[in-house]
Amino acid sequence: MSAILKLPAWLRWPLYVLVGIFVLTVVQSISDTERLTQVATAREMLRFSVPIFLAGLGGLFSERSGVVNIGLEGMLILGMWFGAWGSIEYGAWAGLAIGMAGGALGGLLHAIATVSFGVDHIISGVAINILAPALTRFLADEVWESPTTSPRTESVGDWDVPFLAGGTIFGNETPDILLSIGQTEIWFVHDVAQLLRGLLRGTHFVSYFAILLVPITTWIVWRTRFGLRLRIAGEDPVAGAAQGINITRYKYVAVILSGVLAGLGGAFISTELSGLFQGGNSAGRGFIGLAALIFGNWRPGGVLIGALLFGYVFGLDLRDLDGTASHAMLLVNTIALVGVGAWALSRNRTTDAILAGILGTLSFIWWVSSDTVPSWWSNILPFVLVLLVLVFFAQRLRMPAALGMPFRKGDS
Amino acid sequence: MSAAIELTGITKRFPGVIANDDVNLTVEKGEIHAICGENGAGKSTLMKILYGLQGADEGTMAVNGEVVTFNSPNDAIDRGIGMVHQHFMLADQLTVLENIILGAEPTSGGGAIKFKEAEAQLAKVAAEYGLTIDPNDLVETLEVGERQRVEIIKVLYRGADILILDEPTAVLVPQEVEALFDNMRDLKAAGATILFIDHKLDEVLEISDSITVLRHGKTVATMRNDGVTAHDLAELMVGSELPTPETGESTVTDTVALSIQNLTVVDEDARPVLEGIDLSIRKGEILGIAGVEGNGQGELVDAIIGTAAVSAGTIGLLGNDITKLSVRKRREAGIGYVPEDRHREGLLLDAPLWENAALGHQTQAPYGSRWFIDRKGTRRQTAEIKEQFDVRTPNIDVSAHALSGGNQQKLIIGRELTSNPSLLIAAHPTRGIDVGAQAAVWEQIRDARANGLATLLISADLDELIGLSDTILVMLRGRLVAQVSPDDVTPRDLGAYMTGAATQDDGQAA
Numbered sequence: 001m002s003a004i005l006k007l008p009a010w011l012r013w014p015l016y017v018l019v020g021i022f023v024l025t026v027v028q029s030i031s032d033t034e035r036l037t038q039v040a041t042a043r044e045m046l047r048f049s050v051p052i053f054l055a056g057l058g059g060l061f062s063e064r065s066g067v068v069n070i071g072l073e074g075m076l077i078l079g080m081w082f083g084a085w086g087s088i089e090y091g092a093w094a095g096l097a098i099g100m101a102g103g104a105l106g107g108l109l110h111a112i113a114t115v116s117f118g119v120d121h122i123i124s125g126v127a128i129n130i131l132a133p134a135l136t137r138f139l140a141d142e143v144w145e146s147p148t149t150s151p152r153t154e155s156v157g158d159w160d161v162p163f164l165a166g167g168t169i170f171g172n173e174t175p176d177i178l179l180s181i182g183q184t185e186i187w188f189v190h191d192v193a194q195l196l197r198g199l200l201r202g203t204h205f206v207s208y209f210a211i212l213l214v215p216i217t218t219w220i221v222w223r224t225r226f227g228l229r230l231r232i233a234g235e236d237p238v239a240g241a242a243q244g245i246n247i248t249r250y251k252y253v254a255v256i257l258s259g260v261l262a263g264l265g266g267a268f269i270s271t272e273l274s275g276l277f278q279g280g281n282s283a284g285r286g287f288i289g290l291a292a293l294i295f296g297n298w299r300p301g302g303v304l305i306g307a308l309l310f311g312y313v314f315g316l317d318l319r320d321l322d323g324t325a326s327h328a329m330l331l332v333n334t335i336a337l338v339g340v341g342a343w344a345l346s347r348n349r350t351t352d353a354i355l356a357g358i359l360g361t362l363s364f365i366w367w368v369s370s371d372t373v374p375s376w377w378s379n380i381l382p383f384v385l386v387l388l389v390l391v392f393f394a395q396r397l398r399m400p401a402a403l404g405m406p407f408r409k410g411d412s
Numbered sequence: 413m414s415a416a417i418e419l420t421g422i423t424k425r426f427p428g429v430i431a432n433d434d435v436n437l438t439v440e441k442g443e444i445h446a447i448c449g450e451n452g453a454g455k456s457t458l459m460k461i462l463y464g465l466q467g468a469d470e471g472t473m474a475v476n477g478e479v480v481t482f483n484s485p486n487d488a489i490d491r492g493i494g495m496v497h498q499h500f501m502l503a504d505q506l507t508v509l510e511n512i513i514l515g516a517e518p519t520s521g522g523g524a525i526k527f528k529e530a531e532a533q534l535a536k537v538a539a540e541y542g543l544t545i546d547p548n549d550l551v552e553t554l555e556v557g558e559r560q561r562v563e564i565i566k567v568l569y570r571g572a573d574i575l576i577l578d579e580p581t582a583v584l585v586p587q588e589v590e591a592l593f594d595n596m597r598d599l600k601a602a603g604a605t606i607l608f609i610d611h612k613l614d615e616v617l618e619i620s621d622s623i624t625v626l627r628h629g630k631t632v633a634t635m636r637n638d639g640v641t642a643h644d645l646a647e648l649m650v651g652s653e654l655p656t657p658e659t660g661e662s663t664v665t666d667t668v669a670l671s672i673q674n675l676t677v678v679d680e681d682a683r684p685v686l687e688g689i690d691l692s693i694r695k696g697e698i699l700g701i702a703g704v705e706g707n708g709q710g711e712l713v714d715a716i717i718g719t720a721a722v723s724a725g726t727i728g729l730l731g732n733d734i735t736k737l738s739v740r741k742r743r744e745a746g747i748g749y750v751p752e753d754r755h756r757e758g759l760l761l762d763a764p765l766w767e768n769a770a771l772g773h774q775t776q777a778p779y780g781s782r783w784f785i786d787r788k789g790t791r792r793q794t795a796e797i798k799e800q801f802d803v804r805t806p807n808i809d810v811s812a813h814a815l816s817g818g819n820q821q822k823l824i825i826g827r828e829l830t831s832n833p834s835l836l837i838a839a840h841p842t843r844g845i846d847v848g849a850q851a852a853v854w855e856q857i858r859d860a861r862a863n864g865l866a867t868l869l870i871s872a873d874l875d876e877l878i879g880l881s882d883t884i885l886v887m888l889r890g891r892l893v894a895q896v897s898p899d900d901v902t903p904r905d906l907g908a909y910m911t912g913a914a915t916q917d918d919g920q921a922a
């Protein structure tokens with residue numbers, strides 16, 4: 001275990017993911033479902049995850065600068081409407097840009113309220129969450145004469161990765177390696193191949209871009225001057241100001257950027273996924289993004305993993321009409337909790353271990369005593385996951401030290 | 413050669429107060445110049461003016477012979493003046509290097525920080541002034557002394573050669589003070605000019621070349637550190653005869669107030685941090701605990717007050733076993749507590765004084781009952797404390813952070829003593845407060861002693877320990893290693909016991 005912890009993060013996380021897939025494979029081999037590792041499951045996971053991830057990444061910028069952003073949901077919704085409108089009026093790419101601008105408006109509002117006027121961050125965020133659905137409903141009624149739906153939008157499209165997932169290069173077909181592996185019946189290997197193929201075939205450009213944002217964000221936040229000053233705003237703004245840094249400006253930029261990313265997530269939902277604006281389509285993904293942010297310990301890679309995890313649960317549920325796959329997930333939960341329990345035990349955290357043991361046992365009993373689970377279970381599962389993460393790993397989470405605190409120029 | 417800093421006729425008024433009144437100060441190049449004075453004498457205001465944080469109403473400033481006006485710290489930094497604040501301006505979760513380069517990051521065109529270049533520059537500056545630090549450590553992992561070194565390197569990195577240190581020793585333990593002074597001597601040898609604020613006179617005398625004394629916003633005297641004694645300085649600071657921590661007649665009775673038997677406390681890794689502690693304090697007795705910080709004194713206090721788990725042994729208060737009681741029950745049973753860090757444990761800095769006065773006693777009259785706070789009673793009691801303990805404040809509705817350290821401490825002492833405890837735990841009760849407030853605190857503790865209070869006194873100020881205590885126990889690595897009588901012990905002897913250089917069995921301290 002300690003040897004694993006010594007590995008660099010970029011090696012460690014893929015390893016964890018492989019272990020996760022391994023657990024899924026094992027569970028699947030003793031359950032009557034094949035959905036846990038299907039290509040379609042991975043695709044649904046990614047489609048569901050991208051808005052969560054973009055919102056979470058937006059939250060990362062905002063919260064790293066010290067501003068709590070519970071208004072991500074509202075900014076996402078603004079992005080949905082403006083994205084759809086832009087796409088209809090000016091075309092697909094413009095739609096994304098206008099969606100980002102719409103989200104940025106929400107960010108600007110949040111920045112003005114929290115940074116300039118010292119409004120409590122939660123209150124401002126909640127206000128934006130209330131305002132955004134109402135405003136978009138009004139705008140939709142004005143522009144499209146329907147408060148809830150828009151006409152069809154244009155999509156910027158998708159792309160298959162050549163060689164791995166059978167994409168084309170300059171019109172030439174390439175082999176679909178993952179398909180071939182996926183069609184073999186080699187245990188575990190074909191499961192990994194299928195899940196991977198779901199990520200690489202028919203994937204939206206925006207999704208690829210979103211994943212690229214992980215290294216880009218890491219570089220910006222940890223390797224640039226902008227990033228360092230952004231972080232000082234969230235860690236110790238007084239110290240930053242004492243070094244002559246304009247803390248207010250960095251907070252503004254960060255919160256607006258946060259709106260831009262959440263707006264992109266919203267535009268992705270309306271123009272790429274649904275093909276139209278539809279009220280309520282955000283499905284709370286801005287909130288879940290915030291959960292992914294916490295799950296990911298305010299780090300881009302962690303946010304992505306969190307978003308994929310939550311997206312997996314939702315994506316699985318989407319195609320799981322008979323509830324068998326969600327039922328199998330109970331066993332996955334059990335195994336995860338046992339793992340957590342063992343980990344806690346190895347660190348002499350007896351209370352945590354006992355708690356994990358009890359929850360694991362309950363999950364196991366449920367699994368044994370039923371054949372399917374009700375659909376509400378998979379709807380709340382992401383939130384249950386967040387709670388569990390907070391309960392067991394809160395000590396390892398480290399939020400920005402000055403998060404949520406008002407900063408006034410001249411304070412010392 | 414012109415002086416590094418020359419202030420002439422500096423005056424600064426705040427509503428109702430003149431903080432600086434015609435202050436003159438000349439600091440020569442390459443010297444260590446101490447500014448001393450009581451809290452509220454105007455030292456900090458003067459430094460803020462010099463660092464561009466505030467503007468002077470009257471007077472002129474000259475740096476290296478040129479008359480200057482500063483509108484912001486950036487102007488001061490441009491002139492080579494750097495300030496190390498008393499409360500460190502460091503972000504815990506950033507690395508040393510990140511903290512240091514902040515605001516002056518070397519970057520490439522794309523805004524990427526050139527970390528290699530910054531690190532090389534830092535190494536150069538550090539080597540030049542003889543300071544060592546690992547640039548990639550998280551500040552969170554550093555000791556207080558190391559953090560201070562980071563602060564100093566930070567101003568040097570930005571090119572300062574005139575350093576203002578605002579009460580640099582207030583947060584340090586004795587060994588760290590020594591290390592700081594070594595650093596200061598190295599800085600001076602490398603050509604830096606240092607201006608530092610302090611009110612610990614022995615320190616001032618040890619390190620400075622020149623001394624300026626401020627009192628009530630005026631410069632009272634400037635002198636070379638040459639044949640000056642602490643006594644002279646102190647009289648200049650307070651303008652009158654000096655108090656000492658003498659207690660006079662013994663008031664120790666036979667009634668045991670606190671009795672601790674075989675107390676053991678272990679840390680997270682099950683290693684003992686307190687082992688087999690036996691001690692008792694009688695009514696009217698002050699028991700002093702001497703020891704280098706971090707040798708178990710903090711854990712002893714935590715165990716008595718109930719914030720640390722006791723793994724073996726018993727604690728008795730007036731014959732009742734309180735080992736298993738909650739903190740609240742212990743406080744209600746009559747334990748008063750003056751915590752070591754008044755900002756973290758003693759006060760809610762953003763809350764008004766009257767709320768602060770109820771802290772720790774909120775369940776008891778006159779502050780309240782089990783469920784409710786008695787606002788009227790609390791306010792009346794606070795006003796009482798303000799009068800009786802001479803807490804200097806315009807009213808009891810100002811927030812605690814508006815008070816100077818000495819007045820905050822007087823409020824805490826008043827709060828604890830007016831609740832008529834049977835035991836007072838006083839951890840460093842005069843740390844970081846000025847001579848006047850210090851005398852007041854001593855006076856209060858002495859009076860309470862005469863009224864039969866049992867006091868556990870923990871202090872790093874050995875003169876205070878020897879002066880106030882009836883008995884002194886020495887702690888080393890979680891054990892009590894020596895018991896001495898304050899009548900025939902010198903700080904030097906105590907020091908030997910504290911560091912383990914002498915043991916009680918030797919009979920004689922080294």
